[in-house]
Amino acid sequence: MHLQSLSLLNYKNIAEATYEFDSKINCFTGKNGVGKTNVLDAIYHLAYGKSYFNPLAVQNIRHGEDFFVIDGTFIKDERTEQIVCSLKKGAKKALKRNGKVYDRFSEHIGFIPLVIISPYDSDLIIEGSETRRKFLDSVISQMDAPYLQELINYQKVLSQRNALLKYFALNHTFDRETLYIYNEQLSGMAQHIYEKRRAFINEFTPILIKHHQAITDSAEEVNLVYESHLHQNNLINLLDENLQRDRVLQYTSVGIHKDELLFEIAGHPIKKFGSQGQQKSFLIALKLAQFEFMKKQSGVLPILLFDDIFDKLDESRVARIVQMIDDKVFGQIFISDTHSERTEAIVKETHQSYKIFTL
DSSP, X not given: OEEEEEEEEEETTEEEEEEEOOSSEEEEEOSTXXXXXXXXXXXXXXXXXXXSSOOOGGGGBOTTOSEEEEEXXXXXXXXXXXXXXEEETTSOOEEEETTEEOSSGGGTTTSSOEEEEXXXXXXXXXXXXXXXXXXXXXXXHHHOHHHHHHHHHHHHHHHHHHHHHHHXXXXXXXXXHHHHHHHHHHHHHHHHHHHHHHHHHHHHXXXXXXXXXXXXXXXXXXXXXXXXXXXXXXXXXXXXXTHHHHHHHTSOOSSGGGOEEEEEETTEEHHHHOOHHHHHHHHHHHHHHXXXXXXXXXXXXXXXXXXXXXXXXXXXXXXXXXXXXXXXOOSSEEEEESOHHHHHHHHHTTTSOEEEEEO
């Protein structure tokens, strides 16, 4: 699978642009602020239906304009697939495949397997548990559409239960039977989500460890630890036990929406005990593990986006990635870099075909 061409109109700082891509390596070079990362983000947008860097969709419209359009032509399973994502101010974002509008964006997730490696990945370490849950859910959802739908349904019922708790507090009333209906619905969905998350971590962690050992020459031990209220009990019992607390807080304090994914190095949280270099190695290993997992699950080589990482890596890490490209571990790759000479020297070492676009 690869992206054959891309057209952009009023996307971020790009007024209009069209690109024809190489099926292997494509590099965008130029000074900071010219739009290299924005092109990569547009490609990500076509795979996920949203920006990797800015979740507020309307802010991806070029300043002074009323809409944006991203139009990509992919070759998948020897078929041409046109994906178009567009947004007009005051309207809902539209996502089309071969001219047909998706009723739900979730139907598209997983159709274009894609992994991005970016300096912004550091948010996975420094931000709160929600950021890591989103990563966890994103990887599983790419390969498991029923999981994504159950997650969406869980969030809907959770919002309804929270609204009911607020209603009780505001009106000084309480209806246990209505609340119990929500408890039952949440409990069934939570158990399925919990079991799939746990199974994923068990399969994913050895892949992460393998890639981390390759990058660091087995210098440190790393691990993923999945924490969940459901380790101790099923959700319906937990909701009963925490009923008074939830009534005071006016929201649901236990459940899979509170799950945590801990990143550890040598048995300690990498956020507190990992150096910048150790954190960087962990994140690259995490994303390479994501790539391998998605490749294994889908049978398709995901598209890989390297955003400005060669500027952040030492020579040994760059050499490792170049070797993986040369060994044909990856499929189509997109790279952004500020130094065109460095980029060309790196991609020449891969002995693969490539194109360089200077912005």
